[in-house]
Every structure is written in structure tokens, then in C-alpha cells.
Amino acid sequence: xxxxxxAMARITRDEVLHVARLARLELTDDEVAKFQEQLxxxxxxxxxxxxxxxxxxxxxxxxxxxxxxWAEDEPRPCLTHEEAxxxxxxxxxxxxxxxPA
Amino acid sequence: xxxxxLRLTAEEAKNLLERKEISGSELxxxxxxxxxxxxxxxxxxxxxxGDGIPLxxxxxxxxxxxxxxxxxxxxxxxxxxxxATVIANAKRHGLRxxxxxxxxxxxxxxxxxxxxxxPSRNPWDPTRVPGGSGGGSAAAVSGGLAPWALGSDTxxxxxxxxxxxxxxxxxxxxxxxxxxxxxxxxxxxxxxxPVAKTVRDCAYLYSIISGRDENDSTTVxxxxxxxxxxxxxxxxxxxxxxxxxxxxxVEPGVTELVDKAIALAESLGAEVDECSLPLSVDYxxxxxxxxxxxxxxxxxARYDGVRYGLRVDxxxxxxxxxxxxxxxxxxxxxxxxxxxxxxxxxxYYDAYYATAQKVxxxxxxxxxxxFEKFDVIVSPTSPSVAFPFGAKAADPLAMYxxxxxxxxxxxxxLPGLNxxxxxSEGLPVGLQLIGxxxxxxxxxxxxxxxxxxxxxxxxxxxxx
Numbered sequence: 022x023x024x025x026x027x028a029m030a031r032i033t034r035d036e037v038l039h040v041a042r043l044a045r046l047e048l049t050d051d052e053v054a055k056f057q058e059q060l061x062x063x064x065x066x067x068x069x070x071x072x073x074x075x076x077x078x079x080x081x082x083x084x085x086x087x088x089x090x091w092a093e094d095e096p097r098p099c100l101t102h103e104e105a106x107x108x109x110x111x112x113x114x115x116x117x118x119x120x121p122a
Numbered sequence: 123x124x125x126x127x128l129r130l131t132a133e134e135a136k137n138l139l140e141r142k143e144i145s146g147s148e149l150x151x152x153x154x155x156x157x158x159x160x161x162x163x164x165x166x167x168x169x170x171x172g173d174g175i176p177l178x179x180x181x182x183x184x185x186x187x188x189x190x191x192x193x194x195x196x197x198x199x200x201x202x203x204x205x206a207t208v209i210a211n212a213k214r215h216g217l218r219x220x221x222x223x224x225x226x227x228x229x230x231x232x233x234x235x236x237x238x239x240x241p242s243r244n245p246w247d248p249t250r251v252p253g254g255s256g257g258g259s260a261a262a263v264s265g266g267l268a269p270w271a272l273g274s275d276t277x278x279x280x281x282x283x284x285x286x287x288x289x290x291x292x293x294x295x296x297x298x299x300x301x302x303x304x305x306x307x308x309x310x311x312x313x314x315x316p317v318a319k320t321v322r323d324c325a326y327l328y329s330i331i332s333g334r335d336e337n338d339s340t341t342v343x344x345x346x347x348x349x350x351x352x353x354x355x356x357x358x359x360x361x362x363x364x365x366x367x368x369x370x371x372v373e374p375g376v377t378e379l380v381d382k383a384i385a386l387a388e389s390l391g392a393e394v395d396e397c398s399l400p401l402s403v404d405y406x407x408x409x410x411x412x413x414x415x416x417x418x419x420x421x422x423a424r425y426d427g428v429r430y431g432l433r434v435d436x437x438x439x440x441x442x443x444x445x446x447x448x449x450x451x452x453x454x455x456x457x458x459x460x461x462x463x464x465x466x467x468x469x470y471y472d473a474y475y476a477t478a479q480k481v482x483x484x485x486x487x488x489x490x491x492x493f494e495k496f497d498v499i500v501s502p503t504s505p506s507v508a509f510p511f512g513a514k515a516a517d518p519l520a521m522y523x524x525x526x527x528x529x530x531x532x533x534x535x536l537p538g539l540n541x542x543x544x545x546s547e548g549l550p551v552g553l554q555l556i557g558x559x560x561x562x563x564x565x566x567x568x569x570x571x572x573x574x575x576x577x578x579x580x581x582x583x584x585x586x
Binding site: 032036037040041043044045046047048049052055056059060062063064066067068069070071073075078079080081082083084085087090092100104105107108109110111117119120121122 | 199200201203204296297310336339340342401404405407408409411412419423426427428429430431432433435436437438439440441442443444445447448451453456457459460461463464465467473474476477478479480481482483484486518519522533534535536559
């Protein structure tokens, strides 16, 4: 039953705003209206995944059967401070500077 | 000597360089001086010197000291401070970067129309798209602006543009090519691979870039690459999935040429039989458009206006981040970030993301079963030839369906090779060859034998 409900759902304006807030996107009113329509269509299409009986199927997160690819824990050369800050929009000595939280 | 950049293969270029019939600088200049009326490049490079083969590089691949935008305004001024491992590998073989090629923003798209810097044009017909997301790389190779190129493929971004531009493109097995230094889109799917004029060039470039990398823990040891030379297909078992061939939505001209190529493979000694992937095609697209956006929403969280990239000021931290992301991302990344965020959010995670991960298992198992009986499966790479600009740009779902045949094998981590098999109304048609994991050599063998037998002329007709 739950699956059917999800498949039928159209995303609301409030849900678009909620998701945009979670994703740290500030949308204009026009964008909200456009994305409400488009995201609804896309979610309706992808809801097809709920049609299958998957009760005994394990999830796949990664297509290769490898696990625990360890690296030796030893110091290696890394970026200099200058390199690490080279692309930063705002730097104060050796810190990234941002507006107050 | 005059260098015909439209026709010269990388293998021929290598021979000319080794015999010292041309100098490295002459060869580089032949490509660099060619006018880019295709908008294939976002940035072209000075000759770094040396006598290796020139290479075009998709702009999602980080290049030290050379801007890397991923087709996005949010990375407009980003200049990497180190090379991606694939670039380091290429440099070790003397390859010299000609420039950075256009891509749909963050490799999200099938036409390059999602690039923040305007689309690339298809060299066969400049009123049509070159495919995407790696349309710039395919257009550069096809249009004589590079002998070969690197692309990246998440759900078809190497194979589909190669098909639409009449080139050879390989999406390698997941884990064979390092993604270190490559702008991440969907990490359980992203792979770097070659685009070339011939199967042998493609195999050679793959041999250069592949291999385990301590900086990418998903990479593994890779079987030695064999540059193909045999012209028969004796003993090769080819499966033709009925859900991907002779189905609704595929252009008749595409089906006709794919059928011809399959018949030709049979005449070269292959055993051809029908097979079935009953769920992979129907559920591949919905599965992919949950898994990939979910991973994208996480990967693209790093663009916050702090460490690199664009910043738009705000009164507080949160406002700065939100304004930066609204101004920096185009519509397609925003859509995918939101779909992914929604699919991962509390209350929807099980219904969407967790379910999609289980469907992924179903798709992988279905392919595993088929490869117990077959060495290669074949289908059209793209249901259509190159389409006109604007044909799908306003409808995200229509664009997503461009990748309906390339997506399932990507979810299963399988290698896929596109080879051109002919022209339908003057536009290239591509055949997709899919093998089990690490079967690149089998794909090269089949691709090469067919390439020889078909004799496709990879130079666009209007440029000959």
C-alpha cells in the first residue's frame, strides 16, 4: 500500500522548499514552480522501483566485490598551505574566512 | 608535411613521431591551430613541449595549472593544484594536453546543452547535438581537433556521444581507472575512459590510463591490455537481449544498422543467440535516477563557497552558502541535487534510495546470469541518431531516456564499448558491446574485427 501511495504522490510546493533548504539551495519563486512540476514528473518515473518484490534482495552500494582496501598509515607528501588555499574565495592568513555562522 | 588531423589516428601519429617524420611541436600545432567552430573546447592549452601524442581532456578531469570547470559556473575560476591520476599516467607516456573539452554541467546530461558555457556542435551536422555529457571530447576527436580524448561516464557519457559522433568510446569496468582528481558526480558509477577514432587507439589509451592507484581505494589490479589484431570472431558467443533490440522507441535506421553488424559478426565466426534482461531495461533508468542523484547530492555538497569555487556574499554563513549554490549551479545539477536529497531524506529513504539499491542488485544478477552463456551482449548504444538542439532540452525525462540502453550495464559495473556501424540519413549509428567485468580485451577483439569488416569512415562526410 505504502509503495502505491508514494508512486502517486506529487511533490508539494512546501516539499520543494524543504528539500531546497536541506540542499542549501536558495530558489527564486519561478524556480520553485518549475522544479515542483519537473521533480514531480521525475519522482513519478523513478517510483517504478517500488513495483518489484525485493524482500529477499540485499542492496548493492558498489559494483565490485572488494572490501576494506587498506593503505599503509605512513606520512606522505601533501599539499602546501599555499596550494591548499590557492582557490579559496577568502583567506585570512592560514584560515578560510567566511561570514559569521 | 601536411597533417590531416581529421584522419590521422593516434597510432599513425605515434609512428610518425617515432620515425621523426614530424616533430612533436608540428603535430601539436596542427591540432592547436585548427579553428574550434564546434565549441568542443572550453579551454585550449599551449604546447607544453615534448614529442608525445596530443590529447583532449574532458573538463571534469583535474589538470594542474589548467582551469577545470566541469561545465559549471560554480567552478569558473577553479585551477587545480594537482593532476588527476589519469593525467599523471598520460604525462608519463608523453601525452600532451591540447585542451579541456566541453561537458554538460557536472557531467549531467546527454547533449552538452546543460553546459554553462553553451553546447558543443556535432561535426556531422552542426545543427545537432554531439551527445553528452562528453560531447566536447567526442566532437573534438570527430572534428579533427584531437587525435583522441579522455571522457568520463556515469550512465553513458562516453558511449552515447561516441555513438552520436561516429567514434569509438570505452566505458571501462568500474575500478579499473582511477578517479583521483576527477570532479565527482556519482562515485559508485563514475568511470574515466577513452574516446578514439579506432578500436586499437581506444585500447592503447585505456592501457595508459588504467591500473590500481593508491589514491583511489576503489581501483583494482587490471588484466594486461591486448591491442587487438585478429580479424575473425571464431568461438565468440554473442547475446542479443530482446529487450534492447527491435523495441519500440528505437529509430528504424538504428535497428537496421545494428542488425547488419550482428549478422556481420556471425559471418566472422561468432555464435549469435537471443538472450533476455527482463528487468534491467525497464528498471535501470528509475534505479539510476535515484542512485546517481543521491550520490550527486552528497558529492556536490562540497560547493559551499569556502574552499574553492564561486562565492556570493551573504549576511551570515548559511545565506552565503545558499546564494552561492543558487548562482553557481544550473538547472540540471539543482534538479538532481533535490531529487537525491529527497530520496535520502527522512521518511523517503527506504521507499526510494534503499529500494533502488536493491534493484541494482537485481540488475547485476540478471547480467551475471546472461554472461554465463555469452561473452558479449550487443544493442544500439543510443535509440536515436544525433538530435537537433532543443529537441529534448525542455523535458528532463525525455533527455534521461537517451541513456536507457547504456545505464543498466553501468549500474552493474560492466565495461561497454561503442563502435560506429554506419550512417542513417547521414548521421552515425553506434553499436554497444557489453562484457562481464574486466572483459575489455574481449570487447576490443570484437570491436576491432567488426571495425575492419565494416570499414566505417570516421571522418564526417561534410568535412571530407
